[in-house]
Amino acid sequence: MRWTIDQTVTSRARFSSRSAFATLTLILALSILSACHPKGLPDSASPAAQTYVARCGQCHAPYNPNELTAAMWDTQVTMMEVKIQNAGLPPLSADDRETILDYLKHNAGSQ
Ligand code: HEC
Structure with a gap:
């Protein structure tokens, strides 16, 4: 560069x-x-990406959405909600959850 x-x-x-x-x-x-x-991250300046980074980048660097398939993201986000709860962090609001899952699935990998 x-x-x-x-x-x-x-x-x-x-x-x-x-x-x-x-x-x-x-x-x-x-x-x-x-x-x-x-x-x-894809569309890193978008509000959805920023919500994702804010909520899913607290404990580890945010994973690239293309690392998992859409179906895997469903499971993963549910598993992470347990981690979030165990860590005493505020739970994902319904809106945040939907925004994050939409963002992840929209940019998900194919296998
Ligand atoms: C409270 C801390 C915390 C937050 C917040 C968090 N994670 Fe995690 N995440 C972890 C830990 C700890 C692991 C290590 C794997 C394990 O223990 O299951 C992990 C692992 C992962 C992995 C890798 C799984 C694998 O099998 O390699 C992905 C993908 C992931 N998190 C996605 C997310 C997403 C999406 C969010 C937001 C909804 C999120 N994380 C928010 C703690 C967190």
């Missing part, structure tokens, strides 16, 4: 126009985002 940093520095020197620089910055930002995507 080092080349993107060098690229930014040389572009800044070569383009004096503000909009050309803004466009370039956007392109760079997008290419960095897409290059990093496989490591991150």
